[in-house]
Amino acid sequence: MFEQDIINKFVTNVGESIQLMQPEVALLITFVLALVFDLIFKKTRSIAGYVAILGFIVTGFLLCTADSANAGGFAQMVAIDPFSNFFKLIILLASLIVVVMSLFSKELYTESRTLGEYYSLIAGMTLAMFLLSSSNNLIMMYLSIEMMSLSSYVLAGYTKEIKRASEASLKYVIYGAISSGIMIYGISLIFGLTGTLNLYEINSFLANADINLWALLVPTLMIIAGIGYKISIVPFHFWTPDVYEGAPVTITALLSVASKAAGFAMLIRFIKVGFVDSMFGGDFWAVLHLDWQHIIALLSVLTMTLGNLVALWQTNVKRLLAYSSIAHAGYMLMGLTVMNDAGVAAVLIYFFVYLFMNLGAFFFVLLIANKTGSEDIEDYQGLGYKAPAISVCMVIFLVSLTGLPPTAGFIGKLYIFTALLQNPDFIWLAVVGVINSVISLAFYVKVFRNMYLRKVDEAKETFKFSIPSIVLMFALAIPTLLFGIYFSPIVNWAEQSVGIFLR
Amino acid sequence: MEDLLFYLFAFVVIGSASVVVLSKNIMYSAFSLLFTFFGVAGLYVLLFADFVALTQIMVYIGGILVLIIFGVLLTTKITGVDIKSGTTGKVQLITASVVVVIIAISLILLFTNVEWVNQEFVQPNTTIDSIGFAFMTKYLLPFEIAAVLLLIALVGATLIARRK
Numbered sequence: 193m194f195e196q197d198i199i200n201k202f203v204t205n206v207g208e209s210i211q212l213m214q215p216e217v218a219l220l221i222t223f224v225l226a227l228v229f230d231l232i233f234k235k236t237r238s239i240a241g242y243v244a245i246l247g248f249i250v251t252g253f254l255l256c257t258a259d260s261a262n263a264g265g266f267a268q269m270v271a272i273d274p275f276s277n278f279f280k281l282i283i284l285l286a287s288l289i290v291v292v293m294s295l296f297s298k299e300l301y302t303e304s305r306t307l308g309e310y311y312s313l314i315a316g317m318t319l320a321m322f323l324l325s326s327s328n329n330l331i332m333m334y335l336s337i338e339m340m341s342l343s344s345y346v347l348a349g350y351t352k353e354i355k356r357a358s359e360a361s362l363k364y365v366i367y368g369a370i371s372s373g374i375m376i377y378g379i380s381l382i383f384g385l386t387g388t389l390n391l392y393e394i395n396s397f398l399a400n401a402d403i404n405l406w407a408l409l410v411p412t413l414m415i416i417a418g419i420g421y422k423i424s425i426v427p428f429h430f431w432t433p434d435v436y437e438g439a440p441v442t443i444t445a446l447l448s449v450a451s452k453a454a455g456f457a458m459l460i461r462f463i464k465v466g467f468v469d470s471m472f473g474g475d476f477w478a479v480l481h482l483d484w485q486h487i488i489a490l491l492s493v494l495t496m497t498l499g500n501l502v503a504l505w506q507t508n509v510k511r512l513l514a515y516s517s518i519a520h521a522g523y524m525l526m527g528l529t530v531m532n533d534a535g536v537a538a539v540l541i542y543f544f545v546y547l548f549m550n551l552g553a554f555f556f557v558l559l560i561a562n563k564t565g566s567e568d569i570e571d572y573q574g575l576g577y578k579a580p581a582i583s584v585c586m587v588i589f590l591v592s593l594t595g596l597p598p599t600a601g602f603i604g605k606l607y608i609f610t611a612l613l614q615n616p617d618f619i620w621l622a623v624v625g626v627i628n629s630v631i632s633l634a635f636y637v638k639v640f641r642n643m644y645l646r647k648v649d650e651a652k653e654t655f656k657f658s659i660p661s662i663v664l665m666f667a668l669a670i671p672t673l674l675f676g677i678y679f680s681p682i683v684n685w686a687e688q689s690v691g692i693f694l695r
Numbered sequence: 696m697e698d699l700l701f702y703l704f705a706f707v708v709i710g711s712a713s714v715v716v717l718s719k720n721i722m723y724s725a726f727s728l729l730f731t732f733f734g735v736a737g738l739y740v741l742l743f744a745d746f747v748a749l750t751q752i753m754v755y756i757g758g759i760l761v762l763i764i765f766g767v768l769l770t771t772k773i774t775g776v777d778i779k780s781g782t783t784g785k786v787q788l789i790t791a792s793v794v795v796v797i798i799a800i801s802l803i804l805l806f807t808n809v810e811w812v813n814q815e816f817v818q819p820n821t822t823i824d825s826i827g828f829a830f831m832t833k834y835l836l837p838f839e840i841a842a843v844l845l846l847i848a849l850v851g852a853t854l855i856a857r858r859k
Contacts, residue, residue, distance in 0.1 A: 195828070199831075202832040220843065265836075309850050309851075309853075309854045313847065316843070320847075332840070342847050343847050384811045385812065404808065407805055407808070410801055
């Protein structure tokens, strides 16, 4: 019978797909086991955290040892390709570091708080981000974005007795609901326009059809709004400073690195698979219908300029880092503007570097908040002498975030600018980027000045930090320095990872 | 006949939805949401989407709306209080109106001018068969992922509801 054949075909397909998606399966098991172990071992508060760490390591092992597949799974719902693998490793590393960071957080480990859900929701969020970076179908993208958002809403308000955390969570939910509403409306319009949700089919429809430009622009801008919300592009960034300030530091770090990476993976795949004319091979992307280059360029200029300018006035370090992370999203969009493989490789390199420096900066904020209970920049005075070892690390992160040599941040920026300069039309954008980096120096130096140059004489006492926390700090600082000098493996890896699965 | 029903349902939806937005009493808003959901269910029926219409009634009216009304009733403080809607500044009001008008115009233009993809219309007896078939074959992964999403939502909800 006809239906029987289809079912048989899908059963084989499911078997093959599960083979491809072993890391995701491992994460799903981690999520459930973390919940169950938390129920069984009620006495050990961090048990779910240990389960999550173990699960992440297993996932990482599966991810690294998997054959370099380049295929679609589950009836082309997802694509397993080098591109998604790169992002998955970034996401996994970020989540792993955040879970380890959480073990040191005083803010989370107050007297009576249970933390089982905290760690299992991080595992669930990681699963969502994995799916997001390989989704090939608009419905799958929407589902995974919702799954990621739901867990981050709860995580942002995890310290719910603190007023600003609940406020952050509520703001996040309201903005998030609106943006995902806009996004799914855009998706429905795309479906009406092309008759399909699959990105490949959308692409082949767009390649052959004579389409009303306006009709394509409105829904795609709506989808960009939904994704832009996740990666906090101006003008969809309004939630970022409040949520970053209110959420626990660990979650702020997770949102600023991992969920941004997942959003970028989705944005790049949406453009590359959905809108790039597959008839033209090679490095240059011939984009169908819409002028994506100038849309992205405009968003990028807005994002980095606003992020950097507003950051100048911030006095709360978490808020300052929130604006800085908006600005960094702008830099990464610059890499996407050129619409070629070199640009995407630059974004990948930037993400790898950004992972270490940004998580490091947040870890410093966490350790200082543990001691002083404050994130205000005024309270950072004299820290260079009170906490010498970790302050040196913080200086490395700040220099790297500014993008100065010999740190990894410089390499990230260098590759983005190189990609831009190859295209004579976008030299102006590179100039804007450089000006922005100079502006960003001003507020990063502000942190530095408070740590080293003010109220130095009063700094008599020194803070003591536990050995593991200092080890983690150096584990983040050393790569930031090392990859600034010895960066060819990262560059090679990124250049090999630009391959997106195109049927 | 069908056209008449369509306009009837559309009128119910738009009318009650404007009450939801414009009413200053939150109880009125909650109750007129009932008619909005019901009207939308009617529109689904007109489109031969019987399963979606049923779910709409069961989930939205039977579940979510009842929850909303209970929520409003149990938090006694808000039933009597008017929602303040006159306090937003002029700047926000003007920008919001401009944005809304632009969006509305572009959407109306979109719906009237664009040639939408029309699939060949076959009047189905019931859609439940084909929906179930699609869930278990082509859309298996989204179907399963939706289950994980609900689990995450449940964990999050219990966490928020817990006292400590």
